[in-house]
Amino acid sequence: MNKRLLNIAKQLKPELIHTYLNKDFSIELNNNQPFVIDFSSHYTGFLSLDLDFEGSPVDAPILLKIKFCEHKDELKENSEEYHGWISKSWIQEELIHLDTLPTLLKLKRRYAFRYVKIELIASSNKYKVILKGAHVDAVSSNSVKVNYVGNNSLEKNIDKVALLTLHECMQYEFEDGPKRDRRLWLGDLRLQALTNYYTYKNYDLVRRCLYLFAGVADKDGRVPACVFTSPKVVGDDTFMFDYSLLYVSTLNDYYKHTNDLKTVIDLLPTATRQIELAQNSFTNDIVNDSDVLGWCFLDWNLRLNKQCGAQGVYLLALKGLIELYEAIGKDTKQLIEDQKRKLEASKDFYDETLGIYVSGKDRQISLASNVWMILGNDFPKEKNQQIINNLKSLSPEEIVTPYMYHYYIEALIKSGLLEDARLTMNEYWGAMVNDGADTFYELFNPKNKDESPYGGKAVLSYCHAWSCTPSYLLRKYFIGDHKND
């Protein structure tokens, strides 16, 4: 823990901006007839319920079940039936006793929701329970409003939903999702920061997060995959090969959009250290399969072999570090030599017959491997296009997260396939919009809407930061002057 760095992060901690929303009702709550409040959009914040009674005095406590749902699908989920491997405690559902009425029930926890399902579980039959109002105190550290962009209503809707997704995830840090994990993750941070540069432009929040990660690096200097900030700042003991490396890319992106050399100089040792530590995971400049230090994420496709993708992530991060070194006039000779060796070694992943990159000893064909090779290398556009074209007939392992979809689209753009990129974005994120999304999801497989890597959908996050990038892609690549960026 580096106190100096964490102190800088602390000084950058934003104030939360509160937005209040009130709904008035005069609804009788009946046993086992849940009442659903639809707040018409996604909110992250605190709920109060104004409850009263009619009839005889309240001669027994009231027992309420209150469930918060980001997505209408969650309304149908029975929490009892969730037995997945991540904790059911993520389900936003409370059982609450009230001893007296009338009362203003102020729930203490923060929730992420559009819908609130209220069910009267128990009361006496001497009085009626009346819901008179619901009050939302919504919080975000973002207060900037941005006009929606897009060449058609679908794109504008995609932008609207993406912007709200980012807004909702901007709290004291960039959170991955306000329902779950409500925490700063590096992979999410990079995509949030990129989108933020083109929209809300809260540079200090990015800087705070970069300092947080640097401040909690372990004794070897390794940046963890996520940071806890409550009740105190502490780094996770989960380390992810790709996430640690993306710290370099995130710092490089930050520099490009701010020219903040002071921060770059302060954090460059942390960035450099991630590249150094990654060396332990290479043998003859090829990243080890399935024993890279920590876990290489890439995507929630659980069948995915990560070896080739990990090599690509390293190459992208290394490019970023070279750019940062160049920016401050630091000698890049060693880095460039390393880059040459790693690029050369990467050819081992190439299957000459298929004309694509494959991964692992079983030579797995996946989009992820090829996307990361395209992003990590700088092939001629024609080669990239060939790769992408060749993949089409090979039923590659598919992508299930908006996170990996983002990098896929970046690869398409890098390959000069701007229209393909745009169609892919509109198809993938557009399908969520058509699914009724107010915010974009943690996970969306258009071919299997019931997919969950957790063994159940009840814990899924339906407002997930890593899915906010259409607002970035639209502004950087698809709209107006930026089109040929």
Next chain:
Amino acid sequence: MNKRLLNIAKQLKPELIHTYLNKDFSIELNNNQPFVIDFSSHYTGFLSLDLDFEGSPVDAPILLKIKFCEHKDELKENSEEYHGWISKSWIQEELIHLDTLPTLLKLKRRYAFRYVKIELIASSNKYKVILKGAHVDAVSSNSVKVNYVGNNSLEKNIDKVALLTLHECMQYEFEDGPKRDRRLWLGDLRLQALTNYYTYKNYDLVRRCLYLFAGVADKDGRVPACVFTSPKVVGDDTFMFDYSLLYVSTLNDYYKHTNDLKTVIDLLPTATRQIELAQNSFTNDIVNDSDVLGWCFLDWNLRLNKQCGAQGVYLLALKGLIELYEAIGKDTKQLIEDQKRKLEASKDFYDETLGIYVSGKDRQISLASNVWMILGNDFPKEKNQQIINNLKSLSPEEIVTPYMYHYYIEALIKSGLLEDARLTMNEYWGAMVNDGADTFYELFNPKNKDESPYGGKAVLSYCHAWSCTPSYLLRKYFIGDHKND
């Protein structure tokens, strides 16, 4: 609502006295392995839990189930299986999410308990949840300590448990039970007040309660069966024939123990009004069966016919009113005439062949009917003894509450059967002591320990004011100088 009377009640509202109890642990909470804290005695108050963790940072909320039990039997009850007619919201069980650890979880509601069962329902497997401490902030408006009395260890134990029962029920008012209903009921008040005069001697708390009832009398002047005091003072819309009448007896008892004529004069109109209103329930001076205004309680034996008992309660109340009138020199002529008529009419309940009183058109044989006839009349002791003796061979409807047992013992004493009374007390309340009672129960049928008038035991109160009278009986009748009172 009489504001003047309620204002006097308000001025008499006591301060609560806090007693703190701390337990330190270092217990790992494991999923589905509940941990039970045994506080070794009954407490009414607030609980805080000191929770910490070991291992990785707390990467998912903690979901705890916390159940408060007055009696060890409640530990075994499954709340899901309770489907009785009074609300399951009385079960003292909470489901609570904690977002971070360490934390001091301060539960807001007041509970009544000896045992606290803590179950970790959900958490992630990256950390262990450690219970480090449990802190009780126990409350009562009583701070007086009283030495236990009794001629043997059983009696002393009975007294100890009875005293604690009363202590726990003394809050801002005399509550019927700190688990359920946590409320001032007239039937309970009379017995609490009597016991209080011989033990804690908190006359003001009795006075407060008498003013509360008088203050919430309905527009006809009828005193309800119970008073709600939170969030504001309001009378229940439940009226009980016997409870309303016992207001007179409670005021009369109060006068005898305080000589507080001022209060008697202030509240005599309320007392008088209960006798006047009861007239509507008589035909030819015999109380109507099953259509007495409101409900006549007597006991939780659901098979009990109340007609004869109701007549007895009226007679007792009327005697009390005559005594009060005499105390202030008010003319009793009308009351005495009414008493004569009602006593004469009561003979109709007598079965010459059986030598006992019977009740209702089916001429039901019950202890309750005969107890109330003995208490309402002033028969020679020999007649009372004959009645009691005759009942023995007749399998009368039995008594299931300590409330009715108290009046049974009073009847035995009035009949000169002091040893019978004492044996009955020791047998009945002693059986609860032997059952492990820290406080005496709402309901106890030695012949059927699973009896509940509510369709399930989970909601039963195991600290119930109306069962505290052994401390009164021992001191007034069974111990030392009071023996021949």
